[in-house]
Amino acid sequence: MGQVVLSGVTKRFDGLAAVDDLTLDVADREFLVLLGPSGCGKSTALRMIAGLEEIDEGTIWIGDRVVNDVEARDRDIAMVFQTYALYPHMTVAANIEFPLKARKVAPDERARLVTEAAETLGLSDLLDRRPAQLSGGQRQRVALARAIVRRPAVFLMDEPLSNLDAKLRVQTRAELVDLHRRLEATVIYVTHDQVEAMTMGSRIAILDQGVLQQVAPPQEVYERPANLFVARFIGNPPMNTMAGEVVQEGADVGVRLRGGTIPLPSGIAGVVRERDLAELIVGVRPEHVTMSADGFIEATVVVVESLGHERHVICDVAGPPFVIVRQSIDEQPPAEGDIVRLSTEADSLHVFEAETGERVDTDVPSGAAPT
Amino acid sequence: MILGLGLALLAHQRVRGIGFFRTVFSSTVATSVAVASVMWITLLNPQIGLINYYLGTNIDLLTDPTWALVAVSATTVWLSLGVTFIVMSAGLQGVPEDMLEAATVDGAGPWMRFRKVTLPLLSPTLLFSLVVLTINAFQSFGQIDLLTQGGPNGKTDVIVYNLVQTSRQVPGRAAAQAVVLFLIIFTLTLVQLRFLERRVHYEGGVGG
Ligand SMILES: Nc1ncnc2c1ncn2[C@@H]1O[C@H](COP(=O)(O)OP(=O)(O)OP(=O)(O)O)[C@@H](O)[C@H]1O
Numbered sequence: 001m002g003q004v005v006l007s008g009v010t011k012r013f014d015g016l017a018a019v020d021d022l023t024l025d026v027a028d029r030e031f032l033v034l035l036g037p038s039g040c041g042k043s044t045a046l047r048m049i050a051g052l053e054e055i056d057e058g059t060i061w062i063g064d065r066v067v068n069d070v071e072a073r074d075r076d077i078a079m080v081f082q083t084y085a086l087y088p089h090m091t092v093a094a095n096i097e098f099p100l101k102a103r104k105v106a107p108d109e110r111a112r113l114v115t116e117a118a119e120t121l122g123l124s125d126l127l128d129r130r131p132a133q134l135s136g137g138q139r140q141r142v143a144l145a146r147a148i149v150r151r152p153a154v155f156l157m158d159e160p161l162s163n164l165d166a167k168l169r170v171q172t173r174a175e176l177v178d179l180h181r182r183l184e185a186t187v188i189y190v191t192h193d194q195v196e197a198m199t200m201g202s203r204i205a206i207l208d209q210g211v212l213q214q215v216a217p218p219q220e221v222y223e224r225p226a227n228l229f230v231a232r233f234i235g236n237p238p239m240n241t242m243a244g245e246v247v248q249e250g251a252d253v254g255v256r257l258r259g260g261t262i263p264l265p266s267g268i269a270g271v272v273r274e275r276d277l278a279e280l281i282v283g284v285r286p287e288h289v290t291m292s293a294d295g296f297i298e299a300t301v302v303v304v305e306s307l308g309h310e311r312h313v314i315c316d317v318a319g320p321p322f323v324i325v326r327q328s329i330d331e332q333p334p335a336e337g338d339i340v341r342l343s344t345e346a347d348s349l350h351v352f353e354a355e356t357g358e359r360v361d362t363d364v365p366s367g368a369a370p371t
Numbered sequence: 372m373i374l375g376l377g378l379a380l381l382a383h384q385r386v387r388g389i390g391f392f393r394t395v396f397s398s399t400v401a402t403s404v405a406v407a408s409v410m411w412i413t414l415l416n417p418q419i420g421l422i423n424y425y426l427g428t429n430i431d432l433l434t435d436p437t438w439a440l441v442a443v444s445a446t447t448v449w450l451s452l453g454v455t456f457i458v459m460s461a462g463l464q465g466v467p468e469d470m471l472e473a474a475t476v477d478g479a480g481p482w483m484r485f486r487k488v489t490l491p492l493l494s495p496t497l498l499f500s501l502v503v504l505t506i507n508a509f510q511s512f513g514q515i516d517l518l519t520q521g522g523p524n525g526k527t528d529v530i531v532y533n534l535v536q537t538s539r540q541v542p543g544r545a546a547a548q549a550v551v552l553f554l555i556i557f558t559l560t561l562v563q564l565r566f567l568e569r570r571v572h573y574e575g576g577v578g579g
């Protein structure tokens with residue numbers, strides 16, 4: 001009942017597509033995160049689902065209904081805004097009660113539901129306060145209470161944690177996940193914070209310039225990014241990427257990079273040969289780069305950064321960009337200025353076509369199955 | 372002279388949803404009392420005036436004892452409309468868009484959004500307008516001087532006009548009138564602030 005389907009949805013502002021041909025299938029009770037850099041169209045997509053923005057092209061279903069022409073109030077959704085958009089002239093109780101009043105719920109039923117929602121979010125002692133008298137975290141919870149009080153099938157949230165300080169954000173993140181579990185409702189959650197996306201989403205949909213890049217569970221997005229954009233966007237410190245030419249020596253296929261040649265695993269080598277690709281971009285996550293005597297690439301250590309629980313060794317490979325090596329704190333750190341050789345396991349290698357940025361892979365998993 | 376409230380409401384009605392007429396509505400700000408009065412004299416004229424024409428009547432609205440005050444009031448309303456309109460527009464700009472959107476998603480129709488969100492958030496502006504317009508209405512002079520000179524039979528002989536006339540003959544009495552006028556306005560304003568401030572919501576305010 002709570003599934004949301006977008007099919008070929010497009011929204012243009014002054015001829016420019018803010019959301020371009022977006023097709024997305026959100027399962028009932030799923031926690032789907034819309035992730036992307038600022039201005040990529042996340043909010044616009046969410047607002048179209050909410051009914052706050054007209055759709056230029058395409059179809060949106062909520063439940064089994066096409067809602068293109070259904071008013072926001074009739075879509076059985078609730079929305080949490082980044083600014084919370086609490087009504088400043090009303091008490092907390094009146095704020096939570098507002099959606100019920102708007103829907104003409106009987107007074108005693110209203111009182112019961114408000115009490116219940118307030119309890120769920122730990123607001124019972126604050127019901128008589130006004131938003132101005134609350135902390136940021138409390139306001140955020142009032143916004144959530146106002147959303148859940150009416151038990152809609154779908155919750156839409158637009159960066160609901162971005163106005164909280166870092167510590168509160170971590171805590172609220174966990175609370176939101178727990179709330180989602182208890183409510184058994186569908187959540188579509190917009191954020192530009194990849195940590196939020198990785199920790200909260202059952203699946204992540206990544207947008208760039210209005211175009212969907214990949215939809216997959218967090219682990220898969222991390223392990224098998226569908227293209228260079230996703231590869232570079234997800235992960236901190238970001239994935240090391242380097243362009244190079246394909247070189248063949250008999251049956252072996254490698255990529256010649258600055259500082260050395262790296263062999264490709266046989267499966268990918270087969271695809272490269274079959275498709276006759278000449279230029280590739282290879283990527284390796286910092287935790288998968290090791291320093292060893294028999295490494296493929298020679299590099300100079302520029303800086304060693306210690307973060308307490310891990311170390312980042314930043315290496316120069318005869319020109320930018322630097323290669324970042326993530327080291328456990330127990331390992332012996334190199335000295336700045338050392339010449340080291342870098343290597344990696346074959347199956348930690350991500351390979352992309354230089355021309356399109358698309359992943360070169362042996363079998364592409366469907367990735368659609370939500371948990 | 373409960374014009375203030377009428378004014379505020381009138382201008383407010385117009386403001387709603389008609390950004391299109393913005394320039395037209397604000398234009399009365401740029402009109403001087405003299406120009407406006409002459410214009411209204413023409414409009415109200417029994418022979419050539421548009422008002423009589425549309426009403427299908429032939430009354431000299433400015434000399435008719437029943438209508439003179441109404442006609443003068445209408446002119447005053449018209450004169451204040453521009454300023455009120457601008458102040459209201461500014462007030463409406465201060466109502467955050469996402470708050471109205473939140474209300475939309477929460478299920479409120481246009482009327483409920485207006486009554487429960489826009490109006491309360493606009494209340495400081497409304498109070499301000501009410502006070503200023505009331506004071507203005509008490510102080511109307513120019514349009515009365517030009518339209519009716521206080522006539523017919525002193526029906527439009529409002530306080531400031533009367534005061535000015537008196538000052539030409541009995542300055543002492545006029546001075547006393549001025550003090551009385553000041554006290555009236557002062558008291559009325561105080562009463563307005565006193566009784567209405569409680570219902571006004573100030574952004575971020577603790578009380579209310
Ligand atoms: N009302 C509007 N009129 C014109 N352009 C708009 C409008 N709303 C959004 N846009 C444009 O559409 C694009 C997508 O905007 P959107 O707000 O969806 O981005 P976003 O991904 O939510 O970004 P952020 O993370 O900064 O909130 C932007 O380029 C923006 O300038």
Ligand SMILES: [Mg+2]
Nearest residue numbers: 042043044158
């Ligand atoms: Mg946004």
